[in-house]
Amino acid sequence: xxxxxxxxxxxxxxxxxxxxxxxxxxxxxxxxxxxxxxxxxxxxxxxxxxxxxxxxxxxxxxxxxxxxxxxxxxxxxxxxxxxxxxxxxxxxxxxxxxxxxxxxxxxxxxxxxxxxxxxxxxxxxxxxxxxxxxxxxxxxxxxxxxxxxxxxxxxxxxxxxxxxxxxxxxxxxxxxxxxxxxxxxxxxxxxxxxxxxxxxxxxxxxxxxxxxxxxxxxxxxxxxxxxxxxxxxxxxxxxxxxxxxxxxxxxxxxxxxxxxxxxxxxxxxxxxxxxxxxxxxxx
Amino acid sequence: xxxxxxxxxxxxxxxxxxxxxxxxxxxxxxxxxxxxxxxxxxxxxxxxxxxxxxxxxxxxxxxxxxxxxxxxxxxxxxxxxxxxxxxxxxxxxxxxxxxxxxxxxxxxxxxxxxxxxxxxxxxxxxxxxxxxxxxxxxxxxxxxxxxxxxxxxxxxxxxxxxxxxxxxxxxxxxxxxxxxxxxxxxxxxxxxxxxxxxxxxxxxxxxxxxxxxxxxxxxxxxxxxxxxxxxxxxxxxxxxxxxxxxxxxxxxxxxxxxxxxxxxxxxxxxxxxxxxxxxxxxxxxxxxxxxxxxxxxxxxxxxxxxxxxxxxxxxxxxxxxxxxxxxxxxxxxxxxxxxxxxxxxxxxxxxxxxxxxxxxxxxxxxxxxxxxx
Numbered sequence: 001x002x003x004x005x006x007x008x009x010x011x012x013x014x015x016x017x018x019x020x021x022x023x024x025x026x027x028x029x030x031x032x033x034x035x036x037x038x039x040x041x042x043x044x045x046x047x048x049x050x051x052x053x054x055x056x057x058x059x060x061x062x063x064x065x066x067x068x069x070x071x072x073x074x075x076x077x078x079x080x081x082x083x084x085x086x087x088x089x090x091x092x093x094x095x096x097x098x099x100x101x102x103x104x105x106x107x108x109x110x111x112x113x114x115x116x117x118x119x120x121x122x123x124x125x126x127x128x129x130x131x132x133x134x135x136x137x138x139x140x141x142x143x144x145x146x147x148x149x150x151x152x153x154x155x156x157x158x159x160x161x162x163x164x165x166x167x168x169x170x171x172x173x174x175x176x177x178x179x180x181x182x183x184x185x186x187x188x189x190x191x192x193x194x195x196x197x198x199x200x201x202x203x204x205x206x207x208x209x210x211x212x213x214x215x216x217x218x219x220x221x222x223x224x225x226x227x228x229x230x231x232x233x234x235x236x237x238x239x240x241x242x243x244x245x246x247x248x249x250x251x252x253x254x255x256x257x258x259x260x261x262x263x264x265x266x267x268x269x270x271x272x273x274x275x276x277x278x279x280x281x282x283x
Numbered sequence: 284x285x286x287x288x289x290x291x292x293x294x295x296x297x298x299x300x301x302x303x304x305x306x307x308x309x310x311x312x313x314x315x316x317x318x319x320x321x322x323x324x325x326x327x328x329x330x331x332x333x334x335x336x337x338x339x340x341x342x343x344x345x346x347x348x349x350x351x352x353x354x355x356x357x358x359x360x361x362x363x364x365x366x367x368x369x370x371x372x373x374x375x376x377x378x379x380x381x382x383x384x385x386x387x388x389x390x391x392x393x394x395x396x397x398x399x400x401x402x403x404x405x406x407x408x409x410x411x412x413x414x415x416x417x418x419x420x421x422x423x424x425x426x427x428x429x430x431x432x433x434x435x436x437x438x439x440x441x442x443x444x445x446x447x448x449x450x451x452x453x454x455x456x457x458x459x460x461x462x463x464x465x466x467x468x469x470x471x472x473x474x475x476x477x478x479x480x481x482x483x484x485x486x487x488x489x490x491x492x493x494x495x496x497x498x499x500x501x502x503x504x505x506x507x508x509x510x511x512x513x514x515x516x517x518x519x520x521x522x523x524x525x526x527x528x529x530x531x532x533x534x535x536x537x538x539x540x541x542x543x544x545x546x547x548x549x550x551x552x553x554x555x556x557x558x559x560x561x562x563x564x565x566x567x568x569x570x571x572x573x574x575x576x577x578x579x580x581x582x583x584x585x586x587x588x589x590x591x592x593x594x595x596x597x598x599x600x601x602x603x604x605x606x607x608x609x610x611x612x613x614x615x616x617x618x619x620x621x622x623x624x625x626x627x628x629x630x631x632x633x634x635x636x637x638x639x640x641x642x643x644x645x646x647x648x649x650x651x652x653x654x655x656x
Contacts, residue, residue: 046322046458046466053340062318062327141341141455143440150444222459224441234420236441238339 017090026084033080037073044070053140053240056133085123092119111267117260121253128250136244140221143238152241154192156213160237161186161202167227179227182206185220185237189213205237217242322466323458324473329353333364333476339440339455345476362434362452365479370427372419372437376456377404378614379471382487383480387412390430393419400609424449434477461527461549464535468492468528468617487615494618495535498625501632502537508566508628509539511596513550513558515588520558521550521571529569529624536625541565555590562594567627568603574642578605582647602627603644610640 016022041048047067051059064071096116104112142150144160151157164184168177185205191214194200203211211218222238317328325336332353333345344356345364352361370391371377378401380386386403395415396408407413414430417423422442427435428449435446438457446453454477462470468491475484510533513522523529525543533540541561545551550571562568572578577587581603585592595601604627613620616639623640626633 046460046463047320049323050325050336050340054336062325063320066318066320141337141339141440141443143339143443145441145444148444222440234439234441238440 014090014094017086018094019087020091022087023084023091026080026087030077030080030084033073033076037077040070040073047071048074051133052136053138055136055138056130081126085126088119089123092116108267110263111270114260114264114267117263118257121257121260124253124256125250126253128246128248128253131246131249132244135246136242138243139241141238142241143236145234145236150239150241152213152216154214154216155195156189156191156216157195158190158211158213158218158239159188161188163223163235164204165228180223180225183220183223183237185223187211187218205239215243215245217244217247319472321469321473322462324466324470326473326476335454335473335476337455338438338458339443341443341455343452343454357447359447359450359452362454362477364477366433366477368430368432368434370416370430370432370435372435372439373456374401374612375470375614376436376474377401378612379474380478382471382615383475383478383483385478385480388478389413390432391416391427391435393417393422399612401612404612427451436474460547461524461551463526464495464528464531466528468495491618491621494621498532498536498621502625502629505537505629505632507538509541509564510567510569510628511541511558511561511565511594512569512571513542513553514571515555515558515591517588520553520555522553522558523549524551532621532624533628536628538628559590559593562591562596565594565596566601568594568596568601569627569641570603570605570644573606573608573610575608578603578644580645580648584644599646604641605644607640607642613640 044067047063047070050063054062060075064074096113099109099112099116144150144158146160146162149157149159162185164186165180166182166184168179168181170177183206187203187205188200189203189211190200205211205218205220207220210220219240219242220237221240224234224236319326323336323340324338327334327336331346331351335343335345337343342356342360344353344361346352346361348363348365350363352358365385367388368390369376369380369388371380371389372393374394377386377389377392380389381401381403386407389404389407390412391414392399392404393416396405399405399408404413408415414426416426416430419437419439422439424442424445427446428451432451435442435451435453436456437453438455440455443453443455456470456474469488471484471487472481475481511522512529512533513520522542522545524545524547525540526546527549530540530543534543541564542553545553570578570584572584577583581597584603585597591597596603610620620640622633622636623638626636626638627641627643630636
């Protein structure tokens with residue numbers, strides 16, 4: 001007896017979502033879309049630069065909507081990524097159910113689940129970044145000269161003390177000998193609690209080495225001088241203050257991905273060892 | 284498979300929209316919206332105030348004089364409009380004030396009186412309204428304070444904490460990368476709301492856009508010359524990158540800009556080898572130096588730095604152009620500047636055009652005759 005169409009619809013939708021054909025179609029479309037995005041970014045980068053400062057929704061309402069000719073590819077990409085995430089979730093879950101249904105030995109189970117764990121991790125990372133672009137608050141224009149103090153909204157303070165720059169000392173990059181590679185901006189940080197109790201700590205800020213104070217991320221946006229004697233006599237750091245409640249999500253996703261990768265590699269190593277062993281080879 | 288097909292068709296439609304959207308930048312268009320972005324700058328009109336985003340990404344609120352400050356803005360991020368007293372770091376901003384018809388609002392500049400060729404600025408100095416507030420990288424903050432400005436327009440974000448402590452609002456008028464032609468032309472529309480001069484800003488933009496259209500029409504189909512813009516200094520080689528407005532203008536005027544592949548800030552540093560390599564292929568060379576700074580002839584440039592003598596424009600078949608002192612202080616006549624540059628690139632398209640902002644350098648300095656005038 002055939003199932004009624006109403007009853008069949010969720011199953012058909014699920015099967016379609018889990019289809020590898022859909023994955024391939026989405027990958028082709030994403031490739032084409034990102035190709036257009038590359039060309040668009042080359043000519044209109046300034047439209048996209050404010051996105052991380054103003055947030056995705058505000059950006060979509062303002063820069064995105066006002067420049068649709070240049071941003072349509074981005075909205076298309078967002079739609080395609082949502083579809084790809086749904087496809088990955090459905091596909092992975094279907095496989096997972098299959099593995100569990102076959103009741104593999106308990107010892108092998110983590111290794112068999114490892115690839116699927118990585119797929120879920122990618123979804124968590126994507127969700128984390130989406131949350132970050134939706135809910136993070138950013139203040140990009142905070143400049144400080146040596147000896148100046150900045151107060152965060154919660155009362156914590158950062159005092160910029162000095163630079164201890166490390167410069168490029170080689171002819172490795174033509175024309176850049178003597179340029180500062182790591183500014184090593186020294187800060188005295190007092191968290192809101194420190195401010196009440198009189199404590200403080202010293203820390204160093206660099207590109208890709210932000211400072212975290214009471215949930216606020218302090219990032220280095222710009223600094224001068226870029227080389228000794230440069231900067232036209234000015235020495236300052238420009239900071240980006242960012243509060244990102246979703247950061248914990250994508251960091252968790254990254255941890256899950258690494259765990260899955262380690263499990264997968266151990267599983268493969270275990271299998272290779274078995275195959276190469278005299279006992280395994282005779283199998 | 285129908286669902287699959289629908290999804291694929293939907294995705295294809297999205298992609299098609301993107302394709303139709305294209306990736307070309309429409310120089311010379313403006314949109315009537317409550318939100319307007321001019322490159323990275325933006326103007327967002329809200330119910331009770333106007334929110335602007337400056338070149339450093341800072342949000343400022345423009346409110347009518349005596350109006351209520353919106354929530355969420357620091358006191359120095361709220362600016363009462365129309366602004367009445369301005370300190371401007373760059374000549375470009377001074378020119379924009381003139382273009383908007385508010386030159387009398389200028390009360391401070393970072394060049395002394397003798398460096399100015401603008402009559403309105405020299406007159407302002409004579410009247411005692413305008414003060415020299417120190418070199419832009421060695422500002423005299425007390426002098427700025429004494430001028431009681433409502434606003435400081437600067438390229439230097441490092442002054443913001445000091446200005447905050449003085450209670451003077453600051454707007455950062457440059458971005459980390461060079462502004463494109465569209466942003467350069469429309470920057471006036473970013474400044475106009477500070478003075479309640481939106482209509483004048485629009486008129487200025489339309490005037491410049493008309494000049495650009497004239498350039499497009501006149502240069503269409505002409506053989507493209509190869510041009511370069513920059514200079515070799517004692518220790519550095521600086522050029523205009525491919526994303527700078529002059530580079531875009533050269534492209535729009537049916538010409539090849541030889542540093543089109545370079546991206547970054549205006550006056551970006553490159554290697555000497557690259558400069559000379561591109562220079563061997565160039566027909567035209569625009570130097571940064573004015574005749575006052577030694578650009579009096581090709582021979583004079585070669586004497587200052589013998590390396591530059593290797594580039595083709597310094598030879599007998601090339602052409603070298605130097606900006607006149609008024610060039611950097613005449614952006615209120617941007618339309619004329621654009622036409623001057625186009626006339627240099629394609630003299631046959633602008634027969635009899637009198638140069639106002641550039642001068643072609645002779646091979647050698649004129650010999651002073653004994654007893655001559």
